[in-house]
Amino acid sequence: MKKLLAGALAVMTTASMWAADDKATAPDSMGFKFTDTKLVKTTPVKDQNKSGTCWCFSGISFYEDEILRKTGKEMDLSEMFIVRHCYDDKADHFVRMYGQANFGQGGSGLDVPYAWAEYGIVPEEVYRGLNYGEKKHSHYELADILEGYVKAVARKPSKKVSTAWRNGFNGVLDAYFGELPETFTYEGKTYTPKTFAASLPINVDDYIAITSFTHHPFYKPFVLEVPDNWLSGQYYNVPIDEMQAIVDNAIENGYSVNWAADVSEGGFKWNNGFAVMPKEKTGEGLEGTELARWVKLSDKDRQNERFKFNGPTEEMDITQEVRQEMFDSQETTDDHGMVIVGKAVDQKGNPYYKVKNSWDTNQIYDGYFYVSVPYFRAKTLDIYVNKEAVPKDILKKLNVK
Numbered sequence: 001m002k003k004l005l006a007g008a009l010a011v012m013t014t015a016s017m018w019a020a021d022d023k024a025t026a027p028d029s030m031g032f033k034f035t036d037t038k039l040v041k042t043t044p045v046k047d048q049n050k051s052g053t054c055w056c057f058s059g060i061s062f063y064e065d066e067i068l069r070k071t072g073k074e075m076d077l078s079e080m081f082i083v084r085h086c087y088d089d090k091a092d093h094f095v096r097m098y099g100q101a102n103f104g105q106g107g108s109g110l111d112v113p114y115a116w117a118e119y120g121i122v123p124e125e126v127y128r129g130l131n132y133g134e135k136k137h138s139h140y141e142l143a144d145i146l147e148g149y150v151k152a153v154a155r156k157p158s159k160k161v162s163t164a165w166r167n168g169f170n171g172v173l174d175a176y177f178g179e180l181p182e183t184f185t186y187e188g189k190t191y192t193p194k195t196f197a198a199s200l201p202i203n204v205d206d207y208i209a210i211t212s213f214t215h216h217p218f219y220k221p222f223v224l225e226v227p228d229n230w231l232s233g234q235y236y237n238v239p240i241d242e243m244q245a246i247v248d249n250a251i252e253n254g255y256s257v258n259w260a261a262d263v264s265e266g267g268f269k270w271n272n273g274f275a276v277m278p279k280e281k282t283g284e285g286l287e288g289t290e291l292a293r294w295v296k297l298s299d300k301d302r303q304n305e306r307f308k309f310n311g312p313t314e315e316m317d318i319t320q321e322v323r324q325e326m327f328d329s330q331e332t333t334d335d336h337g338m339v340i341v342g343k344a345v346d347q348k349g350n351p352y353y354k355v356k357n358s359w360d361t362n363q364i365y366d367g368y369f370y371v372s373v374p375y376f377r378a379k380t381l382d383i384y385v386n387k388e389a390v391p392k393d394i395l396k397k398l399n400v401k
Contacts, residue, residue, distance in 0.1 A: 030269065030272050031310040032272070034274075034344045034345070034370050035344055036342055036354060037343050037344055038343040039341060039342035039354065040065070040069070040251060040341050040342060041068050041069055042068070042256055042341045043075070045366065046358050047358060047361075048079075048137060049360075050136070050139065051138065052143070053079060054336050054337040055109060055112070055228070056079045056083050056107065058258055058339050059258060059337065060078075061356065061358070062384065063112070069254060075123070076123060077123060077124060078121065078123060078128065080130075080137070081121060081129070081180070081193070082111070082115045082116070085115045085180075086115055087146060088169070088173060089115075091146065091169050093230055094150045095150060095154050102228060103146075103151075104147065105139055105143050107230070108228050108231065108233055108260070109337060110209055110229075110231055111231065113207065114231055120192065120198075121196060122181060122191075123186055126186065128178075129176075131176055132175070146173075149168070149169055149172065180193075207384060207386055208400060209383070209384045210235060210238055210243055210246060210382060210384075210385070211243070211383075212237065212238055212242075212243045212323070213323075213327060214320060216237050217237065218239055219397045219398050221234040221236050222234060222235065224381070227334070235382050238394060238397075240319075240320050243383065244373070244377060245391060246383065247376075248343075249390070249391050250389035253389060256341050258383060258384035258385070259355065260338075261335065261376075261379045261381055263335045263336045263379075264333060267307060267375060271363060273363065273364040273365040274369055274371070274372070275370070276375055277315045277316045277372065277374040277378050277379075278306050278309060278313050278314070278316070279306075279314050311348075312348045312350055315374040316378065318374045318378045332378065334381050338355045339356045340355055341354055342354035344370055353370070353371045353373075353376055355369055355371050
């Protein structure tokens with residue numbers, strides 16, 4: 001995923017997130033007022049800052065939620081332990097593909113379970129990945145260095161790939177992130193990353209990745225065609241109504257959902273705390289001075305009119321066909337990873353999902369925002385969820401046990 005960037009370490013407590021349903025928020029500056037109707041237990045908002053690693057922040061947050069749900073214990077796990085391993089493996093993949101592959105900061109929702117199973121995990125206090133004079137994550141310089149390095153290797157200026165490039169690449173990673181721990185002590189016990197992962201109630205085989213597109217058959221897995229799916233990870237394909245039903249069932253039963261989506265739309269208003277899919281505006285029904293104003297607008301200004309509203313607005317009807325058209329035309333892009341942690345309604349009773357982001361807490365809802373159902377149906381790339389949270393009839397169609 002191409003990752004958007006943001007701010008610092010979370011201060012919101014877990015209790016404030018899930019203690020009370022039916023809690024109304026104050027109206028925002030655009031006239032929306034949200035009431036939470038169902039919330040799941042979740043860990044605090046974090047901050048990816050200037051790093052394109054939302055795929056990891058959302059994936060780790062999701063697993064932290066699962067640990068919290070199962071044990072009642074709040075844990076803070078290391079995102080950069082996973083990121084560092086994935087940089088290394090993506091570089092190897094890039095070189096083996098003769099440079100004909102995607103290499104960058106982004107990743108997919110399946111990168112975290114891959115690295116978790118392959119390398120284990122460590123607590124945040126053991127490996128913060130901040131070894132370069134910054135208090136917050138900032139990968140601009142690092143990403144440029146790594147990309148230049150692997151492109152130079154893939155060009156094979158000596159007509160073959162050297163035996164030294166991996167050592168050099170890992171030297172850069174060690175310099176910026178710090179050397180990876182072989183063993184560490186946590187709460188009085190000594191672990192390796194693999195034994196620590198084994199001590200946690202997470203089995204990556206208990207989870208399933210799901211999407212919804214018509215260019216592949218439903219109820220079968222396929223490799224989702226987005227550049228950051230460098231692992232060629234497979235996603236089970238279901239109709240959009242069933243993908244929505246999976247999320248609803250998960251939240252109602254206390255499970256959070258890892259969510260990958262496009263956040264580049266004009267209706268995504270991060271600072272105002274919501275995302276909606278307004279209907280296109282036309283001159284139909286306008287009269288007098290309003291019609292005269294409309295006909296003089298440029299195409300760009302008419303498009304911008306769509307995103308001028310005060311409070312809940314009429315939204316698009318997102319069918320399977322509309323959703324597919326947006327994906328095929330690449331209006332829907334693979335932008336950002338987040339975690340769905342609840343349900344809500346606005347003052348008119350329209351339903352929303354409450355979403356935890358990784359862009360710090362200096363925002364109207366302390367790092368959370370509300371996504372309308374039409375926006376979810378249109379702009380979701382995929383979800384990742386515990387199989388227990390999937391309705392049994394859908395699991396049966398997928399032939400998943």
